[in-house]
């Protein structure tokens with residue numbers, strides 16, 4: 001079995017977690033969310049899950065329908081849906097890891113994904129993939145600058161049967177066309193409140209939910225170097241009126257801070273629109 005290292009969130013520094021990410025491409029951070037925060041997130045998100053329901057609402061290709069799942073509830077724009085999510089975005093451990101791994105390649109990073117992924121009974125395993133292949137036009141060279149770091153927070157227990165994320169430790173160093181053998185992937189089993197941190201270059205995928213009645217609720221938060229277009233369109237999912245009331249660091253991560261020449265309004269900082 002490949003080794004997926006586990007660390008205690010409260011006792012492990014960002015430098016240590018970053019070292020493990022550089023070595024293995026993935027790590028489970030136990031107790032990443034306190035019990036109060038976990039409760040608050042679930043309460044915020046409960047208000048949306050059943051109304052939105054499973055599957056894609058505006059599918060563009062059959063591939064995406066399959067990739068995103070037909071028995072999975074998935075929606076993004078969490079900064080506007082959950083006040084508690086704003087605290088998760090600013091967790092010191094997450095920010096400090098992003099500082100260490102992404103800042104060498106950018107002035108600052110952006111929120112790339114802020115997504116609820118609830119895998120329901122009968123869902124099949126997702127295709128194993130690298131999230132950074134969203135930017136497939138960037139040539140893959142080795143060593144490659146870090147583009148993206150991500151955290152899959154377990155908001156319910158992640159078990160083998162409920163669809164815990166599959167991950168291939170070490171695969172961030174593989175050639176881009178190498179596929180993992182069965183014995184090279186492992187499921188990130190973890191209790192609610194823990195998180196799987198991984199790199200955009202690490203192979204992974206959602207698991208199958210073989211239970212009768214268990215909902216695997218994950219919250220997927222990622223950062224990307226600030227000069228790439230983020231996957232989710234935060235300007236549309238988080239209305240500007242709502243952004244005006246958010247902490248400055250959240251506003252920056254949503255894209256109101258320009259990256260030198262990129263993302264400007266009247267060749268200036270979009271922050272002025274929030275004043």
Ligand SMILES: O=C(O)CCC(=O)C(=O)O
Pocket residue numbers: 117126131152163164165166204205206207218
């Ligand atoms: O749900 C999961 O465990 C992983 C989801 C994922 O990797 C994705 O949608 O890109």
Ligand SMILES: [Fe+2]
Pocket residue numbers: 129130131204205
């Ligand atoms: Fe993914």
